[in-house]
Amino acid sequence: MERHDLPAARIPKRWYNVLPDLPRAPDDFLDPRTREPVGTEYMERLLPKALVAQETSPERWIAIPEEVRAAYRLWRPTPLYRALALERHLDTPAEIYFKYEGASPSGSHKLNSALAQAYYAKLEGHERLVTDTGAGQWGSALSMACSLFGIKALVYMVRASYETKPYRRHFMETFGQEVLPSPGPHTEFGRTLLKEAPDHPGSEATAVSEALETVRLNDGDRFSMGAFAGHVLLHQTVVGLETREQLEELGKQPDFLVASVGCGSNMGGFAFPFVGDKLDGRDLTILAAEPAACPTLTSGTYRYDFADASGLGPMARTYTLGHGFVPPPIHSGGLRYHGAAPLVGLARHEGIIDSRAYAQKAVFEAGTLFARLHGLLPAPESAHAIRAAMDLAVECREQRRRAVIVFCYSGHGLLDLGAYGSYTAGEMADTEPYEAALAAGDPALAAPAGR
Amino acid sequence: MERHDLPAARIPKRWYNVLPDLPRAPDDFLDPRTREPVGTEYMERLLPKALVAQETSPERWIAIPEEVRAAYRLWRPTPLYRALALERHLDTPAEIYFKYEGASPSGSHKLNSALAQAYYAKLEGHERLVTDTGAGQWGSALSMACSLFGIKALVYMVRASYETKPYRRHFMETFGQEVLPSPGPHTEFGRTLLKEAPDHPGSEATAVSEALETVRLNDGDRFSMGAFAGHVLLHQTVVGLETREQLEELGKQPDFLVASVGCGSNMGGFAFPFVGDKLDGRDLTILAAEPAACPTLTSGTYRYDFADASGLGPMARTYTLGHGFVPPPIHSGGLRYHGAAPLVGLARHEGIIDSRAYAQKAVFEAGTLFARLHGLLPAPESAHAIRAAMDLAVECREQRRRAVIVFCYSGHGLLDLGAYGSYTAGEMADTEPYEAALAAGDPALAAPAGR
Incomplete structure (x- = not known):
């Protein structure tokens, strides 16, 4: 590595x-x-x-x-790694890099x-x-x-x-x-x-x-707020700004930027500093990796909705599964939110961001493989990004494409070992995907208010 | 910081x-x-x-x-921090530094x-x-x-x-x-x-x-072996060698080097690269921080004993509490060992290393205070070193001594949150110190074989 x-x-x-x-x-x-x-x-x-x-x-x-920057110094700048062992394991011509936010004292970005x-x-x-x-x-x-x-x-x-x-x-x-x-x-x-x-x-x-x-x-x-609002995504851009500098030093330009999305703070912070390049015409795919049980950008609709469950807080126009939707208790608790940050929703609506959704076991399979190859145990949230990056790398192999894939490793999984233990013991089940719940008429998916 | x-x-x-x-x-x-x-x-x-x-x-x-050094690159060199907030909190003229091994992917040195x-x-x-x-x-x-x-x-x-x-x-x-x-x-x-x-x-x-x-x-x-043997302490000297370079760059010479000791791998790795200075006449205190429930260097004797409980493995001359001693189940599981690494035992016997023992609640008090001041949650083992460094800093205040105290932060406490939870809730008890158990004739302290 x-x-x-x-x-x-x-x-x-x-x-x-x-x-x-x-x-x-x-x-x-x-x-x-x-x-x-x-x-x-x-x-x-x-x-x-x-x-x-x-x-x-x-x-x-x-x-x-200056006080905030001094506190960032506790663990920043964070490293950018190249996942050579994962590239070899997948036998892909693509290069896989990741920005490592897992050594933050609180464990994530x-x-x-x-x-x-x-x-x-x-x-x-x-x-x-x-x-x-x-x-x-x-x-x-x-x-x-x-x-x-x-x-x-x-x-x-x-x-x-x-x-x-x-x-x-x-x-x-x-x-x-x-x-x-x-x-x-x-x-x-x-x-x-x-x-x-x-x-x-x-x-x-x-x-x-x-x-x-x-x-x-x-x-x-x-x-x-830990996500959602624009100012939160703004603060997170230190992640993408550093990544940009690190890639420039390596003489690399990303073809794929991948981040997990619950609400969108790590996606926004990681990818927004590259949005200008894309709008200037560069061929860059920005991919949001979501849980199949709560696929906001993949299966939601773009409209006004409440940010909270009670309808007390402000309404925002973004991708949403409906503020009455209670996602099933998957292990990636950080991704269990019905809506996207409005700026991430807008970027998706404008075609700047793409998205895919992944089932829970496929995500833990990726997280476990990554840990064994690289010695870093990812948070289940981050393992969504790893799953997506792996799938992209396999597609590059089939297309013989030497693409540069960069994903955000948003946090470590040391406090998610109960979930990893369940996966390793073969006891983890996939929760029902959103579409299946919708087709079955799950009352949790009742149509929300909006205008 | x-x-x-x-x-x-x-x-x-x-x-x-x-x-x-x-x-x-x-x-x-x-x-x-x-x-x-x-x-x-x-x-x-x-x-x-x-x-x-x-x-x-x-x-x-x-x-x-080269392959090992490349793997060290995953997280090394590790930072040396100055604990300014702790200095201010203790109102001490001493400077407190610590070598941070907590960002290792496995969580410790x-x-x-x-x-x-x-x-x-x-x-x-x-x-x-x-x-x-x-x-x-x-x-x-x-x-x-x-x-x-x-x-x-x-x-x-x-x-x-x-x-x-x-x-x-x-x-x-x-x-x-x-x-x-x-x-x-x-x-x-x-x-x-x-x-x-x-x-x-x-x-x-x-x-x-x-x-x-x-x-x-x-x-x-x-x-x-994770400790005990000389080759393990040898490998750990990357910790002390880096610390030495970092202090030299700051123009500082340590007056106190502090590390927790279960068996001695972090103490050996951290302090041995400074032993030459001490033997050359420099006024340097090397202090081992031990649990009161298992105070090997503080209360043990220097003699031949078995490294294991069965008497199957080699015998070594070092400080020991007796190989039949089963320490009470304190939260610092890594310090529950009856003997010291022979090289650490020898250094103690030759007067190169001093030691002190600390009760469990005093250790968690120090660990919690440190976390709140510096945003880093220490392993209970490392919190022994923090406790010792704090006590030294307070002694320096009383002596108006501008000493340089450096301790080894051997690992993070993210997988010890059950213990911290117990401490925060006021439910933690101090285990019986070794001496009290000895005086009461605890059969676990039965005299071991030896020569």
């Missing part, structure tokens, strides 16, 4: 904002009560002002505060935005950030970031993960932060859901609803 | 062998049947020949094979030797490496290393850890390797122990016994 590093001085000094380079502006967020575009006042009650400003900034480059959000919230004098987390990677990152910048965090964790992944919960609590299961008895929305279904497994959408309700009731709170 | 990196070209090209620089040669290993020094034939049936040669080599520098051992075993045509593991860090490292070099591994895992730490077992199995609990029904020694005590928690010593018995019965097997 070849490894390519950047010197510390080349941690990006600016985030890249894709907005001015997209073919058209994204549609406005709508206030769910009025269905009119949300105003600044509404947004600033929800988020730190600096983040609201970033959300609609027309500037292509936004300076990274999520810390890139968490540090920025904790910094701005502290700077503006807020007391606490309230957020949702699925598998726990975002909650872990935000807990750590808030601990480093000296501010409190409250994390609503999807109940399915809260109960089956206690390690992530312990992680957040070790950093001194509060973790509550969603749905849970601490909010009105949570109590309503539990009354209807005491075993409700929760989803990122239910956790978002509870977080929003909490923020609305406490003036010292602000909401924090 | 300041971070100091070395460029890739400065991964050490040679391991440092402390033997020629010690005040005297270590005593011979003895054959347990004859009590005579073991011969080469005996050792080569046990270990790959290259490792037997390293064990007694008079050469100060031993070349690292153990991979430094595992890769070398898997490489030599494969080169010499052996079919399988058989080993013991306590908390699972060594077993994880060897499983991964054997997977990378294409050779089989069999890991006897201390039963207490096998049952309470399934994630580590899943890790090894994901890499395609076999894991068995010790004591277990697969060896004669294991069956004997289970007959006497069906709930036997096991210890590193019982696992060593079962591994040795297995190797003896299978010609294609060789034994692999």
Whole structure:
């Protein structure tokens, strides 16, 4: 395995904002009560002002505060590896590279935005950030970031993960932060859901609803998002900016950029810095790897929908499976979200991003093979990208194409070993794909509100 | 937090062998049947020949094979950090640095030797490496290393850890390797122990016994050690050699070098490259941080004893609590071993190394504080070194001493979150210190054989 590093001085000094380079502006967020575009006042009650400003900034480059850049130095720049053993194993003429975000102290790319959000919230004098987390990677990152910048965090964790992944919960609590299961008895929305279904497994959408309700009731709170919003994707562009520099140093141009997509923060951060090349006419495929059980970009529709389950938060136009959809409890908890980040949805709608969906066992097969060949155990989320990269490399073999495939290794799988244990023991089942559930008339797929 | 990196070209090209620089040669290993020094034939049936040669080599520098160095490149050189937030928190004039081995793909320094051992075993045509593991860090490292070099591994895992730490077992199995609990029904020694005590928690010593018995019965097997032997400490000197270069670049000389000691591989690898300075007269304290429940260097005696529980393996002269001692099941499973590596024992006997022992809750207090201040969650083993470094820094404050304290952060604690969860919830108890158990006449402390 070849490894390519950047010197510390080349941690990006600016985030890249894709907005001015997209073919058209994204549609406005709508206030769910009025269905009119949300105003600044509404947004600033929800988020730190600096983040609201970033959300609609027309500037292509936004300076990274020195304090945030110093914190990035904890583990950045991250290496770009060439997966030579995987190339040999697949007998492909393609070159396979991956950007390795797994050595981040919280275990994934999520810390890139968490540090920025904790910094701005502290700077503006807020007391606490309230957020949702699925598998726990975002909650872990935000807990750590808030601990480093000296501010409190409250994390609503999807109940399915809260109960089956206690390690992530312990992680957040070790950093001194509060973790509550969603749905849970601490909010009105949570109590309503539990009354209807005491075993409700929760989803990122239910956790978002509870977080929003909490923020609305406490003036010292602000909401924090691990994906979805444009400012989160903006912060994640350090991933793609570094990757670009590393590929340039190697004299390589990517033919395929691959990332897993739950909501889209790692895809956005990894691929957006290359979007200009594609729009300038370069033959570049940007491929989103999704779970078959929750194939938002592959099987969803592009329209206005709620970002949360309760319809309390803003509405956004993007790809969605419907905000009432509760994905089955697959092991890639981070990908269990009904909608795509609006910027990723727009990019898909404009033909900039393609997508494919993969069944769970095929994903773990890829993750396990990769670990044995390269000594790195990927998060199940990242294993989706590995699966997609492998399939592309096999297609290149059939086409005798010497393509350059680059994927984002978004996080490590050390806290997903229960799932790997189940796969290795032959006990893992594939969940029903979305289409089959839809055909069978699953009530979880009921038509959502929208306009 | 300041971070100091070395460029890739400065991964050490040679391991440092402390033997020629010690005040005297270590005593011979003895054959347990004859009590005579073991011969080469005996050792080569046990270990790959290259490792037997390293064990007694008079050469100060031993070349690292290019294949091993290429594998080190996966994560080396590792960073040296300055813990500024911890210094401020403790209000100490001392400077605190740490060498960070936690970003290794297997999670700890153990991979430094595992890769070398898997490489030599494969080169010499052996079919399988058989080993013991306590908390699972060594077993994880060897499983991964054997997977990378294409050779089989069999890991006897201390039963207490096998049952309470399934994630580590899943890790090894994901890499395609076999894991068995010790004591277990697969060896004669294991069956004997289970007959006497069906709930036997096991210890590193019982696992060593079962591994040795297995190797003896299978010609294609060789034994692999995660610590104890000189060649293991030799491989670990990449840690100290890099640290030395990093401190030199900063213009710093260490006054205190601190590492946790179970058997001594991270202490040996981290501190041995500085031993020459100390013997040349420099005022340098090398401090071993041990668990109060198993304080080998602090409370043991220096004499011949068995390395394993059954008396099957070679005898060595070192510090020991007696090979019949079964340490209580503390969370730092990697430190639950009755003896010290003979080279570390000799260094202690010659006054080169000092030691202190720490109770479990004080260790987790230090680990949790460190995580909150620096965003890195240490393994409980490493948290012993953090506890010791903190206590030294406080003593420096009292003495108004601007000392340079450097500790080895041997591994991350992501697979120890159950223990952190127990600590955070206030449910952790301190185990009985060794001295109290001794005074109470605990039969586990029965006097061992020896000469």
